[in-house]
Amino acid sequence: MSYEDTITSFAAEVREGEVSEPAGALRLGVDLGTANIVLSVVDEEDRPIAGAWEHSTVVRDGIVVDWAGAVSAVCELKEILENRLHCRFTQAAVDIPPGISEGTVRVFRNVLTAANLAVSEVVDEPVAAARVLGIKDGCVIDIGHGTTGVSILQGGKVVKSVDEPTGGHHMNLVLAGAYQVSYDEAEDLKKDPKRADDVFGVVRPTLEKMATIAQRAIAGHQLELVHLVGGAASLPDAPDVFAAVLGLPVVRPLEPLFVTPLGVAMGGKE
Numbered sequence: 001m002s003y004e005d006t007i008t009s010f011a012a013e014v015r016e017g018e019v020s021e022p023a024g025a026l027r028l029g030v031d032l033g034t035a036n037i038v039l040s041v042v043d044e045e046d047r048p049i050a051g052a053w054e055h056s057t058v059v060r061d062g063i064v065v066d067w068a069g070a071v072s073a074v075c076e077l078k079e080i081l082e083n084r085l086h087c088r089f090t091q092a093a094v095d096i097p098p099g100i101s102e103g104t105v106r107v108f109r110n111v112l113t114a115a116n117l118a119v120s121e122v123v124d125e126p127v128a129a130a131r132v133l134g135i136k137d138g139c140v141i142d143i144g145h146g147t148t149g150v151s152i153l154q155g156g157k158v159v160k161s162v163d164e165p166t167g168g169h170h171m172n173l174v175l176a177g178a179y180q181v182s183y184d185e186a187e188d189l190k191k192d193p194k195r196a197d198d199v200f201g202v203v204r205p206t207l208e209k210m211a212t213i214a215q216r217a218i219a220g221h222q223l224e225l226v227h228l229v230g231g232a233a234s235l236p237d238a239p240d241v242f243a244a245v246l247g248l249p250v251v252r253p254l255e256p257l258f259v260t261p262l263g264v265a266m267g268g269k270e
């Protein structure tokens with residue numbers, strides 16, 4: 001299965017509640033994002049088996065701001081997956097923005113523990129993404145709801161990482177102002193394929209700002225291409241804007257929002 005097919009089938013499992021036939025033991029991953037909490041399940045061969053998600057407001061700027069909300073969301077999503085798969089999960093991996101403090105990492109761990117899950121692994125977000133993309137070296141740019149994360153990987157480890165506050169949230173603010181609509185209406189407008197041209201005209205400077213963050217972060221590194229992931233990368237023109245600013249080819253999978261969450265479950269085998 002190509003990585004594109006793997007991501008697309010995980011996206012269907014999350015969106016439609018589909019379940020695939022597993023080979024061997026199941027592993028669970030938990031991704032706590034600014035906009036979404038996503039749980040992923042893979043089998044022994046790292047194939048996506050199931051997934052579940054919920055809109056969330058429990059994390060802001062890489063920090064868990066609503067601990068109780070995070071715990072109850074993880075518990076609920078875990079139960080949904082257990083019912084779908086007829087199994088019980090006792091452990092899970094969790095991903096974190098690279099470079100956060102020990103104390104902040106502990107909060108992410110504690111969310112799992114409070115949801116009755118032993119922590120099998122704490123993995124950097126770009127490392128999780130790189131597993132899905134099948135790369136050990138290169139650059140992963142993750143544009144989520146709150147931040148733009150730019151990471152350089154060497155030998156499967158993060159050697160440089162920058163995380164700055166520009167994401168889909170900032171696009172919503174700009175759209176709400178331009179069209180005089182509420183924040184929630186701006187969020188819907190942004191994702192409406194029929195309005196893609198209008199939306200792009202308004203959010204283009206925000207995408208260019210994200211690309212400039214990436215440009216500064218990768219300066220001095222020899223790269224042949226960059227990988228673009230995260231929900232905000234779903235905008236049809238996002239790769240072109242990054243390619244123009246960076247002067248490099250940009251690879252974006254069809255369902256960029258699901259790359260990092262899927263990779264969280266894929267560890268713990270080496």
Ligand SMILES: Nc1ncnc2c1ncn2[C@@H]1O[C@H](COP(=O)(O)OP(=O)(O)OP(=O)(O)O)[C@@H](O)[C@H]1O
Pocket residue numbers: 032033034035036037059062143144145146147148167168169187190191230231232233234235257
């Ligand atoms: N089809 C789409 N078009 C444009 N934007 C989209 C689309 N689908 C999702 N998004 C945006 O992607 C963002 C959520 O992406 P993602 O789940 O990667 O963020 P997150 O991981 O929760 O945030 P962060 O990584 O900043 O903590 C939201 O701003 C959402 O509006």
Ligand SMILES: [Mg+2]
Pocket residue numbers: 033034142144145230260
């Ligand atoms: Mg994210």
